Amino acid sequence: xxxxxxxxxxxxxxxxxxxxxxxxxxxxxxxxxxxxxxxxxxxxxxxxxxxxxxxxxxxxxxxxxxxxxxxxxxxxxxxxxxxxxxxxxxxxxxxxxxxxxxxxxxxxxxxxxxxxxxxxxxxxxxxxxxxxxxxxxxxxxxxxxxxxxxxxxxxxxxxxxxxxxxxxxxxxxxxxxxxxxxxxxxxxxxxxxxxxxxxxxxxxxxxxxxxxxxxxxxxxxxxxxxxxxxxxxxxxxxxxxxxxxxxxxxxxxxxxxxxxxxxxxxxxxxxxxxxxxxxxxxxxxxxxxxxxxxx
Amino acid sequence: xxxxxxxxxxxxxxxxxxxxxxxxxxxxxxxxxxxxxxxxxxxxxxxxxxxxxxxxxxxxxxxxxxxxxxxxxxxxxxxxxxxxxxxxxxxxxxxxxxxxxxxxxxxxxxxxxxxxxxxxxxxxxxxxxxxxxxxxxxxxxxxxxxxxxxxxxxxxxxxxxxxxxxxxxxxxxxxxxxxxxxxxxxxxxxxxxxxxxxxxxxxxxxxxxxxxxxxxxxxxxxxxxxxxxxxxxxxxxxxxxxxxxxxxxxxxxxxxxxxxxxxxxxxxxxxxxxxxxxxxxxxxxxxxxxxxxxxxxxxxxxxxxxxxxxxxxxxxxxxxxxxxxxxxxxxxxxxxxxxx
Numbered sequence: 001x002x003x004x005x006x007x008x009x010x011x012x013x014x015x016x017x018x019x020x021x022x023x024x025x026x027x028x029x030x031x032x033x034x035x036x037x038x039x040x041x042x043x044x045x046x047x048x049x050x051x052x053x054x055x056x057x058x059x060x061x062x063x064x065x066x067x068x069x070x071x072x073x074x075x076x077x078x079x080x081x082x083x084x085x086x087x088x089x090x091x092x093x094x095x096x097x098x099x100x101x102x103x104x105x106x107x108x109x110x111x112x113x114x115x116x117x118x119x120x121x122x123x124x125x126x127x128x129x130x131x132x133x134x135x136x137x138x139x140x141x142x143x144x145x146x147x148x149x150x151x152x153x154x155x156x157x158x159x160x161x162x163x164x165x166x167x168x169x170x171x172x173x174x175x176x177x178x179x180x181x182x183x184x185x186x187x188x189x190x191x192x193x194x195x196x197x198x199x200x201x202x203x204x205x206x207x208x209x210x211x212x213x214x215x216x217x218x219x220x221x222x223x224x225x226x227x228x229x230x231x232x233x234x235x236x237x238x239x240x241x242x243x244x245x246x247x248x249x250x251x252x253x254x255x256x257x258x259x260x261x262x263x264x265x266x267x268x269x270x271x272x273x274x275x276x277x278x279x280x281x282x283x284x285x286x287x288x289x290x291x292x293x294x295x
Numbered sequence: 296x297x298x299x300x301x302x303x304x305x306x307x308x309x310x311x312x313x314x315x316x317x318x319x320x321x322x323x324x325x326x327x328x329x330x331x332x333x334x335x336x337x338x339x340x341x342x343x344x345x346x347x348x349x350x351x352x353x354x355x356x357x358x359x360x361x362x363x364x365x366x367x368x369x370x371x372x373x374x375x376x377x378x379x380x381x382x383x384x385x386x387x388x389x390x391x392x393x394x395x396x397x398x399x400x401x402x403x404x405x406x407x408x409x410x411x412x413x414x415x416x417x418x419x420x421x422x423x424x425x426x427x428x429x430x431x432x433x434x435x436x437x438x439x440x441x442x443x444x445x446x447x448x449x450x451x452x453x454x455x456x457x458x459x460x461x462x463x464x465x466x467x468x469x470x471x472x473x474x475x476x477x478x479x480x481x482x483x484x485x486x487x488x489x490x491x492x493x494x495x496x497x498x499x500x501x502x503x504x505x506x507x508x509x510x511x512x513x514x515x516x517x518x519x520x521x522x523x524x525x526x527x528x529x530x531x532x533x534x535x536x537x538x539x540x541x542x543x544x545x546x547x548x549x550x551x552x553x554x555x556x557x558x559x560x561x562x563x564x565x566x567x568x569x570x571x572x573x574x575x576x577x578x579x580x581x582x583x584x585x586x587x588x589x590x591x592x593x594x595x596x597x598x599x600x601x602x603x604x605x606x607x608x609x610x611x612x613x614x615x616x617x618x619x620x621x622x623x624x625x626x627x628x629x630x631x632x633x634x635x
Contacts, residue, residue, distance in 0.1 A: 031437060078398075129312075133319035136613045136620075145609045148597050149330040153312035168316035225444055229579050232446050233594055248447055255450060256458055266447035282440065 024286040031282025039277035045091040054082035056089040056242050061154045065258045068184045075260040077251065083264050085244035090265070095121040097227045099218045102160040105214055107286065109169025114204045116170070117177025119196065129175070134167040140226050147235040157236040161226050165219055170198060172215050176208045218280035228269050239244055245271050296369045308449035313621055320613045324489050325369050328606045329362075373610070376440065379603035383596070388558050388607045392592065397482030397589035399581070402508055403573045407514025410519055410573075417516070418523020421574060422531060423550060441517035445510060445576045454505050464503035466585035481591045507584045511576050515569045523558070531552035564623035571619040574612055 025031040044051055053073065054196070060080030068075040074083040116127040139161070146160035159274050180186065181204075230236035231245025239246065244265040251261030335351050344352075353359060372378070378388045410443050414437070421433040438539075454523070457465045464470060468484050477491045488496040530536065532555055539549045575587070581590035588610065596604035 004526070029547050030431070044296045072385070073590075080613075092309045119449050129315055129319065133323060134315050136316060136320060136616045137609065138572055138612065138616070140578060141609055144593070144597065145605065148600075148602070148605055149327045162575060228444050229446060232579065233446075233582065233597070235597070245444070247443075248450070250449060255454060258573055262447065262450055262454075266444060266451065269447065270442055273444070274438060277438045277442050278435075284595070 003050055009273055021283075021286050025122065025279070025282045028282055028285075030278045030292060031286075034275040034278030034280075034282065037047050037125050038279060041091050041272055045095045047243040048088050048092055052082075052088045054086035056081065057240055058082075065261075067258070068260050070115040074264045075258070077247075077252055078258075083247075083260065086247060087244070087264060087268050088246065090242040090244045090268070093154070093237060093241065094224060094227075097154075097161070097262055098223050100158050101162045101165060101223050102216050102220065105166045105169055105219070109166045110173050110205050110208060110212060111168040111200075113165070113173025113175075113210060114177050114200045118181055118204055119175040120181075124174075127170070131167045134164065135171075139163070139164040139222065140229050143226055143230060144233070144235065147230060152235040153237065154237040154241065157227060157230045160230075161223055163223060164226075165223060168214060168219070169215055172211055173205075173208045176211055177204050180204075180207060209262045210269075214280055214287060217276055217283055221276040221280070224269065224273045225278065309621070309624070313617060316396040316617055317614070320610065320617070321370055321373060322366070324606045324610045325366050326615075327609070328369075328602055329365075352486060368400060377609040378610075381596075381604050382601040383582075383599060383604075388604045391604070392589065392607060392611065394482070395588050395592045397587060398484070399574075399577055401483050402504065402511065402581070402586060403570060403577060405504055405508035406511035406515060406573055406576075407566065407570050408511055409563075410569060412513035413512065414516035414519030415523050417554065417561060418520040419527055419550070421520065422527030425528065425531075430524075433524075437517040439517075440513045443514065445514050446579040446583050448510050448514075449507065449580050452510055453583070455585060456506055463506045464499060468502075468503055469496060469505075470585060503584075507580050507586060508579040511573055513579055514576055515573055518569055518572070519562075519565060526558040526561050527554055528547045530557050559610060560627055563626050563630070567619050567623040567626065571616045574615065 017276075025035055049099045058081060060076070063076055063080040064078055066072055066076040066080075072082050072084065074087065077083055077086070112131070115123040116131075137145075142164040143157070144159040146163055147156050150156040150159065186199060186203055189203050194202070197280055227236055227243075228245030228248075231243045232249045234249060236245070237243030238245050238248065247265040248262050248269075251258070251265070327473040336349055336356065336358070338351050340348050357365055360368075376389060377618035380386065381391050382386045384391055416432050417437065421430045424430050437585070453465065454587050456462045465473075473493075473496045476494055477496050480487050480490055484500045486499060488494075488500060531550075536554065538548055539553050540546070544552075577588065578593055581588050582594050585591065589611075593605065596608070
């Protein structure tokens with residue numbers, strides 16, 4: 001009886017928090033736009049085979065560099081492939097990149113930051129020094145170096161971006177941990193005999209989560225731009241993959257006469273990265289009014 | 296006496312931490328360099344060298360020694376300014392890089408002037424009009440600059456302002472016709488053309504510089520705007536602002552003299568950090584504009600797989616970043632009355 005009563009009571013609590021956040025976000029037109037674009041992106045990626053009007057890899061050399069309209073919504077590229085369908089399938093690549101990077105970067109940053117902040121002492125000094133070294137490079141330059149060493153491919157680009165984007169998360173998690181390391185509830189947990197590992201996992205990391213989630217969302221815009229930059233330089237996804245940055249790179253040669261080859265993927269990148277920036281901005285206000293003007 | 300000593304000790308601590316970071320930087324570039332799939336020996340001896348030649352070069356490069364010995368050798372090389380030879384030009388890498396650096400500095404300096412000139416007033420404007428439509432407009436404008444893929448905006452900019460409208464020069468640092476007309480005394484084209492008294496070259500250089508610098512500056516202004524707004528809000532919310540108003544100062548006076556006066560130091564550090572971040576955008580924008588600077592040098596060497604050149608570039612960017620961080624820290628200490 002109690003089991004039945006308590007489990008539905010807990011779920012709506014969590015769900016209603018999410019609903020509150022969503023309601024808050026939808027009230028501001030900018031974050032509503034961000035949410036809408038991301039929803040469209042996810043749906044497009046999920047339903048790509050049904051949305052795409054053509055096979056994204058099918059070449060048609062009789063029908064190259066067609067302007068938008070005339071059976072091809074965004075025209076065709078230098079090999080006669082339908083640009084709209086390529087963009088639709090490219091959404092899958094974009095989502096894959098941000099999902100994989102976030103899944104790797106979030107936990108690493110949280111654990112490094114929370115450990116450094118909670119344990120302190122030499123552990124803090126060593127971990128933060130390592131973080132500083134990675135922070136000493138702009139993310140694109142360090143990713144460039146890693147991809148150059150690993151060899152150009154989409155997988156290596158994802159690894160390189162992940163390797164370069166955990167330090168800001170770790171910094172943030174450490175700063176958050178420092179603020180409540182001395183809190184009474186942590187002391188209570190310690191007095192009850194909880195191990196440092198348990199305290200970090202159960203008491204500290206959940207407290208860091210909101211700000212880390214905001215930071216991850218804001219990071220996604222950077223991740224998308226870095227991935228597109230790597231693709232543009234030929235170090236990310238390789239042809240014939242319909243990655244948006246790589247599409248811009250190949251379209252560059254035909255740009256003067258066929259602007260749509262470059263314009264369409266660029267607008268897609270711009271929309272998605274703008275959406276994540278707007279959403280992150282909105283989340284910052286929704287989850288933590290205290291920090292509204294900070295970071 | 297005691298404050299002097301404390302300051303000295305703090306400076307020493309900071310120097311030590313910079314030294315450790317630099318050492319870490321070397322470890323990082325060293326290992327990235329070792330990870331590379333390209334065989335450095337093959338790159339030197341070529342495909343059809345005999346095994347004996349191969350082994351000889353292998354030993355010459357010190358690749359047969361243990362990893363720590365290789366690292367010590369690498370560190371010694373770097374500290375004595377020996378970064379190896381470029382495969383393409385056969386010259387020392389560092390000499391090539393110093394040769395292309397002025398072009399990038401010229402571009403980045405113009406960009407930061409545009410970025411700060413745009414970002415700081417917009418940030419103040421947004422803070423003063425907090426939560427009104429101006430604030431939202433500024434926020435969207437600056438987020439836009441932060442969200443655009445700069446290589447793409449560069450291409451669209453070239454298409455619109457050069458190919459269609461013809462308002463600006465195309466790619467490169469000057470019109471093709473003028474290349475080699477001005478002796479390169481400093482490497483900074485604007486200065487060189489003025490020294491030589493060639494106005495037409497100067498004008499051509501400005502024409503070519505304006506678009507990439509404006510785009511880079513716009514993207515840098517996003518961060519500057521956001522930080523200016525946030526610093527200003529911190530000040531505007533404080534009670535001394537009300538006191539100043541009660542004392543009879545006008546709104547403009549309180550905003551510019553009091554609030555803005557207090558955030559100037561913070562702004563200097565932000566602009567210094569943004570200057571470093573510009574290097575990242577420079578890599579992409581130089582590729583698009585065929586700008587013969589550091590970024591293009593880096594990407595060209597990536598394509599041909601010259602790891603000596605690439606790793607030296609990465610190392611230099613890291614060092615510039617650390618120095619800018621240090622500089623902004625020092626500036627903060629020097630000018631902020633509260634840290635005395």
